[in-house]
Amino acid sequence: MAKNAFYAQSGGVTAVINASACGVIQTARQHKDQIANVYAGRNGIIGALTEDLIDTSQESDAAIAALRHTPSGGFGSCRYKMKSLEANKAEYERLIEVFKAHDIGYFFYNGGGDSADTCLKVSQLSDSMGFPIQAIHVPKTVDNDLPITDTCPGFGSVAKYIAVSTLEASFDVRSMSKTSTKIFVIEVMGRHAGWIAAAGGLVEDHNIPVVILFPEIKFDKEKFLALVKAKVEKFDFCTIVVSEGAKNPDGSFLAEQGTRDAFGHAQLGGAAPVVANMVKEALGYKFHWAVADYLQRAARHLASKTDVDQAYAMGKAGVELALQGKNSMMPTIVRTSNSPFAWEVGAAPLSEVANVEKMMPRDFISDDGFGITASCKEYLIPLIQGEDPPPYKNGMPDYVTLQNVAVPKKCSPFELKK
Amino acid sequence: MAKNAFYAQSGGVTAVINASACGVIQTARQHKDQIANVYAGRNGIIGALTEDLIDTSQESDAAIAALRHTPSGGFGSCRYKMKSLEANKAEYERLIEVFKAHDIGYFFYNGGGDSADTCLKVSQLSDSMGFPIQAIHVPKTVDNDLPITDTCPGFGSVAKYIAVSTLEASFDVRSMSKTSTKIFVIEVMGRHAGWIAAAGGLVEDHNIPVVILFPEIKFDKEKFLALVKAKVEKFDFCTIVVSEGAKNPDGSFLAEQGTRDAFGHAQLGGAAPVVANMVKEALGYKFHWAVADYLQRAARHLASKTDVDQAYAMGKAGVELALQGKNSMMPTIVRTSNSPFAWEVGAAPLSEVANVEKMMPRDFISDDGFGITASCKEYLIPLIQGEDPPPYKNGMPDYVTLQNVAVPKKCSPFELKK
Numbered sequence: 001m002a003k004n005a006f007y008a009q010s011g012g013v014t015a016v017i018n019a020s021a022c023g024v025i026q027t028a029r030q031h032k033d034q035i036a037n038v039y040a041g042r043n044g045i046i047g048a049l050t051e052d053l054i055d056t057s058q059e060s061d062a063a064i065a066a067l068r069h070t071p072s073g074g075f076g077s078c079r080y081k082m083k084s085l086e087a088n089k090a091e092y093e094r095l096i097e098v099f100k101a102h103d104i105g106y107f108f109y110n111g112g113g114d115s116a117d118t119c120l121k122v123s124q125l126s127d128s129m130g131f132p133i134q135a136i137h138v139p140k141t142v143d144n145d146l147p148i149t150d151t152c153p154g155f156g157s158v159a160k161y162i163a164v165s166t167l168e169a170s171f172d173v174r175s176m177s178k179t180s181t182k183i184f185v186i187e188v189m190g191r192h193a194g195w196i197a198a199a200g201g202l203v204e205d206h207n208i209p210v211v212i213l214f215p216e217i218k219f220d221k222e223k224f225l226a227l228v229k230a231k232v233e234k235f236d237f238c239t240i241v242v243s244e245g246a247k248n249p250d251g252s253f254l255a256e257q258g259t260r261d262a263f264g265h266a267q268l269g270g271a272a273p274v275v276a277n278m279v280k281e282a283l284g285y286k287f288h289w290a291v292a293d294y295l296q297r298a299a300r301h302l303a304s305k306t307d308v309d310q311a312y313a314m315g316k317a318g319v320e321l322a323l324q325g326k327n328s329m330m331p332t333i334v335r336t337s338n339s340p341f342a343w344e345v346g347a348a349p350l351s352e353v354a355n356v357e358k359m360m361p362r363d364f365i366s367d368d369g370f371g372i373t374a375s376c377k378e379y380l381i382p383l384i385q386g387e388d389p390p391p392y393k394n395g396m397p398d399y400v401t402l403q404n405v406a407v408p409k410k411c412s413p414f415e416l417k418k
Numbered sequence: 419m420a421k422n423a424f425y426a427q428s429g430g431v432t433a434v435i436n437a438s439a440c441g442v443i444q445t446a447r448q449h450k451d452q453i454a455n456v457y458a459g460r461n462g463i464i465g466a467l468t469e470d471l472i473d474t475s476q477e478s479d480a481a482i483a484a485l486r487h488t489p490s491g492g493f494g495s496c497r498y499k500m501k502s503l504e505a506n507k508a509e510y511e512r513l514i515e516v517f518k519a520h521d522i523g524y525f526f527y528n529g530g531g532d533s534a535d536t537c538l539k540v541s542q543l544s545d546s547m548g549f550p551i552q553a554i555h556v557p558k559t560v561d562n563d564l565p566i567t568d569t570c571p572g573f574g575s576v577a578k579y580i581a582v583s584t585l586e587a588s589f590d591v592r593s594m595s596k597t598s599t600k601i602f603v604i605e606v607m608g609r610h611a612g613w614i615a616a617a618g619g620l621v622e623d624h625n626i627p628v629v630i631l632f633p634e635i636k637f638d639k640e641k642f643l644a645l646v647k648a649k650v651e652k653f654d655f656c657t658i659v660v661s662e663g664a665k666n667p668d669g670s671f672l673a674e675q676g677t678r679d680a681f682g683h684a685q686l687g688g689a690a691p692v693v694a695n696m697v698k699e700a701l702g703y704k705f706h707w708a709v710a711d712y713l714q715r716a717a718r719h720l721a722s723k724t725d726v727d728q729a730y731a732m733g734k735a736g737v738e739l740a741l742q743g744k745n746s747m748m749p750t751i752v753r754t755s756n757s758p759f760a761w762e763v764g765a766a767p768l769s770e771v772a773n774v775e776k777m778m779p780r781d782f783i784s785d786d787g788f789g790i791t792a793s794c795k796e797y798l799i800p801l802i803q804g805e806d807p808p809p810y811k812n813g814m815p816d817y818v819t820l821q822n823v824a825v826p827k828k829c830s831p832f833e834l835k836k
Contacts, residue, residue, distance in 0.1 A: 073593035
């Protein structure tokens with residue numbers, strides 16, 4: 001007999017996580033004999049714990065289709081990591097209570113590394129607590145740090161956004177450098193890994209002088225300033241891509257030793273102004289700086305078609321794995337060829353995914369530590385291929401906001417641990 | 419007998435100033451009987467003064483056509499304001515020397531308010547210094563502050579970029595607000611006028627709570643914080659759009675950094691972190707902030723089709739005015755209908771354009787000073803209509819970089835005043 005499915009979005013959202021949701025729900029709707037309905041967690045796993053479930057069957061086919069071109073988390077996401085079974089058994093018992101009450105037999109969790117760990121724990125409920133459930137993790141993270149899969153949905157679109165934005169701003173600076181700005185600094189996401197910063201390096205093939213500050217490379221101020229000076233002397237301008245995770249030799253973030261605002265308060269965040277002021281002080285060049293922040297991961301208008309297709313495919317494959325009776329798995333992207341780029345869907349056991357962080361290979365970063373290598377470009381370029389613009393209405397993207405109708409509650413209230 | 423034309427880009431560049439260049443050059447190429455060749459100033463008017471001219475006839479028709487979809491200034495721009503004839507006669511004499519040597523009879527200057535003033539002075543060379551020249555100003559400025567014309571090419575695309583980016587980031591925050599970020603601050607350009615900030619207000623029609631800080635409105639911290647609090651209590655999140663020109667009650671910029679550009683204007687940047695920290699201190703909400711900086715004015719990938727069409731039309735009309743024997747004029751955009759939006763090309767005498775700054779009408783800003791009115795939306799929405807994506811190649815926009823071949827020099831060197 002058909003069971004219901006639970007689907008939740010977890011952690012920082014992306015331009016394409018809703019494309020995965022679309023893949024999950026559209027595929028489930030094609031198999032009503034096995035999946036009666038998809039209930040989404042309002043604000044992620046919190047929706048399961050508080051029994052705040054969204055009845056996706058109330059959404060029209062058109063609304064679900066529109067998720068494919070809508071950025072952000074359509075059902076709400078959350079930053080909430082479930083502790084281990086031993087540390088917080090009450091939460092797992094609560095999940096079982098809610099899942100039982102709503103006849104849920106499938107658990108689809110759409111997130112990054114922390115979520116993979118949660119999903120693994122849920123997948124073990126069957127054994128550990130005697131509750132039958134199939135838990136499938138649907139990969140998502142702009143950080144691109146999940147293992148096994150060639151890339152993580154969300155990353156390709158951020159990479160495209162950063163590559164294109166860096167190119168455009170560099171063209172701007174190039175036109176102005178004679179009498180004005182010579183240094184443009186763009187700060188990008190990536191606290192632990194420099195995948196996103198690496199994407200800025202793609203402008204080098206467009207004849208733009210670029211220096212990258214990776215979180216993986218110890219910051220050498222002297223070498224950095226010498227390189228920037230050399231580039232300005234050759235090109236009359238230089239673009240700098242700095243990862244928010246770039247660190248001083250003592251391990252502190254560049255962004256921490258920051259500037260002060262008009263009120264004398266230390267500014268939180270802001271590696272870009274720190275780097276820009278450092279260059280100005282040492283070399284005297286006029287600068288501009290940008291901090292892309294959420295713009296980079298929300299920019300569905302500039303999404304990579306490859307990324308959108310892969311995000312959708314991961315949602316679809318997640319449901320198909322469940323329909324095949326699988327548990328504790330994550331669908332993956334398998335690159336089968338670089339040129340022409342080709343990929344197919346694979347699968348990995350969650351036990352091999354959870355708590356493993358994929359770092360940038362050292363040979364993706366140039367020897368001097370300030371650029372990317374040919375291997376890195378060969379890896380990145382396929383991921384930004386293709387455009388998939390949303391429909392526009394009255395000059396703006398026609399993004400969908402779902403109704404998000406609540407499923408009537410059946411359980412008693414539950415207090416979340418703070 | 420056909421004379422040559424001089425064309426230069428001036429001041430901050432935009433996503434569509436090259437579309438105007440395309441309009442100038444393509445139109446001139448159709449009238450070789452009257453305009454023998456177009457020489458572009460390398461880095462703007464500095465190229466004229468230093469006799470650093472670019473021979474645009476060396477560029478293929480395809481390269482010139484590609485300017486239409488390429489952001490930035492293809493020939494280089496500059497921040498260099500010519501003084502009055504009385505204060506620096508040597509520079510005007512030098513212009514005449516260079517123009518005579520290269521048989522230049524037409525002067526097309528593509529810029530904003532300061533450039534309109536320079537263009538006016540050049541247009542008077544005929545009377546004041548006995549040198550026959552027709553000077554036409556081609557309007558451009560993201561600041562949207564030129565008078566008479568309905569809008570300035572460059573503004574519509576920034577407006578679209580800010581509206582779309584604010585919408586996308588707001589969707590992101592809305593998904594995360596339950597456990598994470600509740601306040602998103604985006605800082606936008608606009609030193610004196612809040613036109614660009616106003617564009618952020620367009621997200622209100624997409625059910626996004628937004629508070630705008632305009633340079634025109636004296637900052638009232640108490641009222642601001644109360645409004646943000648009310649919006650968060652209602653929506654669980656709030657988006658704040660802050661103009662780089664937003665000022666404290668004492669007249670200092672929220673973002674004051676102390677450095678000044680070549681025109682003596684204070685160089686701004688960093689109002690967003692100031693505002694974000696202010697909200698955090700008073701209300702405790704978790705925040706994120708972005709500074710779009712050059713990304714906003716370089717984002718040709720998201721240009722407004724209306725803006726691109728108007729930018730091209732202004733370049734074309736500039737040449738047509740010259741061919742009709744006009745001097746000291748600027749083509750303008752005349753809005754003839756809001757719904758459906760319709761516009762045509764007009765013209766204004768430069769004497770009525772130079773040194774006049776068009777501010778936001780007070781009735782475009784809501785009574786409380788933190789939002790935009792229906793009249794403002796009626797004005798803005800037509801300007802962001804339509805998309806005109808560039809061609810893409812290998813995942814990146816296929817922007818053109820011109821060869822910019824120098825015209826052989828005929829004059830002696832000239833030292834620029836510092």
